[in-house]
Amino acid sequence: MSAEPDKMTTSLVGIPPAASIVFDAAEIGAILRLRRKELGYTQEEVAAFMGISPRLVGEIERGRKTVGVQKVLSMATGLGIDICLLVRGK
DSSP states (O other), X not given: OOOOOOTXXXXXXXXXXXXXXXXXXXXXXXXXXXXXXXXXXXXXXXXXXXXXXHHHHHHHHTTSOOOOHHHHHHHHHHTTOOGGGTOEXX
């Protein structure tokens, strides 16, 4: 019997197993807000790009609302944020 690494805990190329990925809404929101402000965009401009309300953008930035992965990816991409900054492994 060969010794095979545990596939659930071994990561390939530094990527953690899916079960260990942590999404922190407040942290993600803070990163999105910081980058939006660095670029000089208003919440209204980001909302128009994403097709959501400015109020929802504010709630996302404060970590009060979570949205689907596609919306977060869209917002991050539009703001030029590396998705690795939004997802961290534990």
